[in-house]
Amino acid sequence: MAIIKKLKAVKIRQNHLLxxxxxxxxxxxxxxxxxxxxxxxxxxxxxxxxxxRGKTQINLFxxxxxxxxxxxxxxxxxxxxxxxxMNIVNSxxxxxxxxxxxxxxxxxxxxxxxxxxxxxxxxxxxxxxxxNCAVINAGDGRRxxxxxxxxxxxxxxxxxxKIEGLKIAICGDILHSRVARSNxxxxxxxxxxxxxxxxxxxxxxxIEKLGVKSFTDMKKGLDNCDIVMMLRLQNERMQGSFLPSQxxxxxxxxxxxxxxxxxxxxxxIMHPGPMNRGVEIDTNLADxxxxxxxxxxxxxxxxxxxxxxxxxCKKN
Amino acid sequence: xxxxxxxxxxxxxxxxxxxxNGGLIINEKGLIKATGKKVNSSNIPSDAEKIDLKNKIxxxxxxxxxxxVGEPGFEYKENFKxxxxxxxxxxxxxxxxxxxxxxxxxxxSMVDFLKRRGRDKSRINxxxxxxxxxxxxxxxxxxxGLLKKKGIIxxxxxxQTIQNPQLMSRIxxxxxxxxxLIMQHAEDNILAKGGLINDGEISTRLGLQGIPAxxxxxxxxxxxxxxxxxxxxxHISQVSSEKTVSVIRKAKAEDKxxxxxxxxxxxxxxxxxxxxxxxxxxxxxxxxxxxxxxSLIDGINDGSIDVIVSDHKPEDEESKRLTFExxxxxxxxxxxxLPLALELFHNKSIKLEKLIASMTSNPAKILQLxxxxxxxxxxxxLCVLDxxxxxxxxxxxxxxxSKNTPxxxxxxxxxxxxxxxxxxxxxxxx
Numbered sequence: 001m002a003i004i005k006k007l008k009a010v011k012i013r014q015n016h017l018l019x020x021x022x023x024x025x026x027x028x029x030x031x032x033x034x035x036x037x038x039x040x041x042x043x044x045x046x047x048x049x050x051x052x053r054g055k056t057q058i059n060l061f062x063x064x065x066x067x068x069x070x071x072x073x074x075x076x077x078x079x080x081x082x083x084x085x086m087n088i089v090n091s092x093x094x095x096x097x098x099x100x101x102x103x104x105x106x107x108x109x110x111x112x113x114x115x116x117x118x119x120x121x122x123x124x125x126x127x128x129x130x131x132n133c134a135v136i137n138a139g140d141g142r143r144x145x146x147x148x149x150x151x152x153x154x155x156x157x158x159x160x161x162k163i164e165g166l167k168i169a170i171c172g173d174i175l176h177s178r179v180a181r182s183n184x185x186x187x188x189x190x191x192x193x194x195x196x197x198x199x200x201x202x203x204x205x206x207i208e209k210l211g212v213k214s215f216t217d218m219k220k221g222l223d224n225c226d227i228v229m230m231l232r233l234q235n236e237r238m239q240g241s242f243l244p245s246q247x248x249x250x251x252x253x254x255x256x257x258x259x260x261x262x263x264x265x266x267x268x269i270m271h272p273g274p275m276n277r278g279v280e281i282d283t284n285l286a287d288x289x290x291x292x293x294x295x296x297x298x299x300x301x302x303x304x305x306x307x308x309x310x311x312x313c314k315k316n
Numbered sequence: 317x318x319x320x321x322x323x324x325x326x327x328x329x330x331x332x333x334x335x336x337n338g339g340l341i342i343n344e345k346g347l348i349k350a351t352g353k354k355v356n357s358s359n360i361p362s363d364a365e366k367i368d369l370k371n372k373i374x375x376x377x378x379x380x381x382x383x384x385v386g387e388p389g390f391e392y393k394e395n396f397k398x399x400x401x402x403x404x405x406x407x408x409x410x411x412x413x414x415x416x417x418x419x420x421x422x423x424x425s426m427v428d429f430l431k432r433r434g435r436d437k438s439r440i441n442x443x444x445x446x447x448x449x450x451x452x453x454x455x456x457x458x459x460x461g462l463l464k465k466k467g468i469i470x471x472x473x474x475x476q477t478i479q480n481p482q483l484m485s486r487i488x489x490x491x492x493x494x495x496x497l498i499m500q501h502a503e504d505n506i507l508a509k510g511g512l513i514n515d516g517e518i519s520t521r522l523g524l525q526g527i528p529a530x531x532x533x534x535x536x537x538x539x540x541x542x543x544x545x546x547x548x549x550x551h552i553s554q555v556s557s558e559k560t561v562s563v564i565r566k567a568k569a570e571d572k573x574x575x576x577x578x579x580x581x582x583x584x585x586x587x588x589x590x591x592x593x594x595x596x597x598x599x600x601x602x603x604x605x606x607x608x609x610x611s612l613i614d615g616i617n618d619g620s621i622d623v624i625v626s627d628h629k630p631e632d633e634e635s636k637r638l639t640f641e642x643x644x645x646x647x648x649x650x651x652x653x654l655p656l657a658l659e660l661f662h663n664k665s666i667k668l669e670k671l672i673a674s675m676t677s678n679p680a681k682i683l684q685l686x687x688x689x690x691x692x693x694x695x696x697x698l699c700v701l702d703x704x705x706x707x708x709x710x711x712x713x714x715x716x717x718s719k720n721t722p723x724x725x726x727x728x729x730x731x732x733x734x735x736x737x738x739x740x741x742x743x744x745x746x
Binding site for chain 2: 099100121122123125205209239
């Protein structure tokens with residue numbers, strides 16, 4: 001068993017991690033500090049500790065997910081929890097059971113944590129009202145994806161030391177993106193200046209009221225930025241036509257060396273995945289080890305999720 | 317039935333522009349015999365029944381133009397008896413029932429069923445609306461003339477909008493022949509597709525797809541354009557946004573003849589009330605911004621909007637205990653219509669007479685009903701009101717079968733004390 005440094009008394013006010021919007025800056029700091037302690041553990045030979053031994057974690061994913069689900073699964077297992085991932089495709093949901101009934105059924109098995117992803121915004125909130133354990137949001141509709149934003153913050157801090165004062169551009173399908181919303185809240189909270197860059201059809205109503213500047217000209221939006229976060233075009237969420245073609249989108253909103261030139265010389269490229277190479281990002285840029293931190297995001301994701309599981313599980 | 321003398325009341329009768337202290341006499345047939353200051357305690361015959369209203373307010377029973385009943389098909393949500401009890405406790409004595417039942421009210425045989433059930437099971441006056449199109453599918457127009465002959469007083473697809481412009485123009489053209497009242501629920505389906513709440517900051521924050529105000533404005537503009545060519549009795553069921561109020565105001569200034577309504581929900585709540593995904597506030601049209609709400613109040617005050625409705629849409633708990641996207645649309649509200657509307661009087665948004673007119677004489681006039689006034693000779697459908705009594709809305713105390721009130725725990729000022737239908741006391745506050 002690896003030994004990790006004990007932190008000061010944990011003070012997380014919330015019982016659940018439903019969104020960045022519900023967190024205070026001290027709670028965010030607590031999660032990020034806690035995450036740092038797990039980074040080295042994850043690189044060591046023996047990755048397993050017994051912090052959550054005897055605890056049960058249920059992963060309830062109503063939407064397909066590769067990295068988030070496996071990341072949460074690994075995080076739970078490395079902390080020593082018993083992790084069960086529900087296979088929704090074969091479950092009662094498909095037979096017409098409501099979310100609340102599913103929740104009540106799982107609740108009867110006394111889990112300590114439920115990690116939920118759902119296609120409807122607000123579903124984790126509803127779930128949290130009905131169960132006795134901690135609920136961690138692994139992405140709901142287009143509302144929030146808090147652990148993604150937290151791992152993005154950790155990645156930036158790891159590279160730049162801080163977030164305060166940085167200029168961050170979030171580019172792409174903002175309308176359908178929960179990652180964009182969670183990152184807007186978090187980066188603003190941590191003192192960054194946030195630009196969003198998207199065609200007008202993919203910008204949500206009143207987005208500026210969330211504390212960002214919006215741009216339709218990518219070069220203006222990337223001007224002097226420290227961080228460029230690219231988002232995937234969420235074709236599966238699009239009803240009807242938002243764009244003429246992927247070709248036209250790439251021309252104006254794809255991240256290319258030419259457009260990146262206006263950002264800071266050492267600007268970092270981030271992407272929550274899965275990437276569409278040649279649609280939103282030039283394939284060479286995505287693999288540029290000097291600029292792209294995409295793989296590091298995935299790596300730190302496990303650490304952030306371990307921290308979240310630990311901190312929120314403790315509440316119960 | 318003995319003659320009844322209701323005395324010591326403040327009588328408000330917007331149709332006859334009466335606001336004075338006095339009384340009201342109900343004759344043996346349950347009709348209003350006399351009203352006003354001339355009725356006082358000095359001239360009551362010894363064999364008549366005397367009811368002292370102790371300076372409370374006496375108004376005509378309310379006429380609610382938009383109410384959903386569960387019969388037939390959704391009796392578990394609301395039946396005629398529960399609707400009647402709910403309505404009477406809120407001073408509502410007449411309702412227009414929406415045709416979105418199972419089956420849809422779109423043929424003559426259904427009308428007989430409704431009238432019989434309404435008469436046998438309820439004590440309020442039920443005026444059924446029929447659908448504009450067969451099965452409210454927006455394809456084949458209903459038999460306006462035949463249905464009207466059977467007693468249908470208005471036509472609407474209820475929760476649906478006639479999307480096809482050609483069909484709408486033909487409906488307006490044809491229905492004018494039978495002088496049928498056409499009521500449109502104005503929302504462009506394609507613009508509103510997938511939408512759950514008002515398109516704005518709140519929808520962005522909650523990650524819910526928005527319904528733009530334009531979806532309503534476009535249909536209203538389209539229909540008003542048709543009205544120039546195919547004049548008919550046209551009513552916009554519910555207005556929700558400032559944009560639409562502006563269109564209506566302008567059209568009325570140009571002497572176009574039509575009417576419009578608004579839900580008490582849109583007058584009393586806004587999108588911020590949705591809070592943490594409260595499904596009881598998932599409504600159609602959606603709650604919009606505070607600015608929109610204020611513009612609706614202006615619309616009532618300047619006559620752009622004629623009536624206030626409850627848009628009473630009972631939904632059982634199971635239909636609401638879902639994610640916001642999955643949950644049913646609508647709120648129960650017939651019994652809180654008047655008390656909630658009085659909030660607008662107490663906070664000086666709308667004058668009392670105007671407010672009462674919008675729920676009595678104005679809807680009656682649009683529907684061409686001999687209701688909603690204290691005219692001598694009309695049915696004594698009355699509501700007695702304690703305008704200052706404050707109370708807290710608790711869903712378990714509601715009489716409606718479904719408890720999906722959007723104003724749970726709200727303190728209201730003003731309560732219905734007694735309700736009369738055809739001269740008989742049918743509700744009395746304990």
